[in-house]
Amino acid sequence: MQEMKYVTVDWDPEYSGFNINPAPYLEALPDLLTSLPPGARGFASEETHYSFSSLRCVKDLQLAEITTPVNKGDALSIRFAPNEWKHEEGLLIRYFGVTRFQLDFKREADWMSDEAVLIDEILPRDGGCSHEIELTDSRIHVDCEDLTAIWG
Structure with missing residues (x-):
């Protein structure tokens, strides 16, 4: 299911964890x-x-809420709660001028109970950017004109 252009995320069954490489x-x-x-x-x-x-760092934030726009001019919002062992604040990302929103599940899981961010990648695209967020059991992809990220 790898779609990111530069970042790699692979499950390591021997390690029982994810190998995450943002270096490229x-x-x-x-x-x-x-x-x-x-x-x-x-x-x-x-x-x-x-x-x-x-x-x-976005890694280990917990997916808390996705609010989809009702009207074309409204923003798509994704709220992430802090991981109690790592973060002092959560993160709210608001996307403007959304042309694509996709949420793909990787496998059957109780994903809402512990869906955590592994890594993300933001790339330029015509008319804005794409933002891909790799989570433990799913992936979010948003194409938009721009976004704002607010810690708090």
Whole structure:
């Protein structure tokens, strides 16, 4: 189910955990930033975004709520709760000018009880950006004009 262009996430049955590698994305990111809209650029380039031990790393946030727009002008919102062992704050991402929203499940699971972020990837695309979020048992893909990410 791998769709991300740079980031890799693979299940390791011997380790009973995920191998997550954002290094290729981080190497490409400086060249991608100029093509990202302002909100996406700011979020993707936050110094601690991919620092797994940071309080503001997206890894291990818990999916809490998805609010889909009713009208074309409304924003799509995804709220993530803090992981009690790692984060002091949760994260709200609001997507504007959404042209695609997709939620794919990887396997049968009680995904709402412990669906955690593994990693994400933001890429430029015509008219905005794409944001892909790999979770423990599902994947979220959003194409939009821009996004805002608010910790709190």
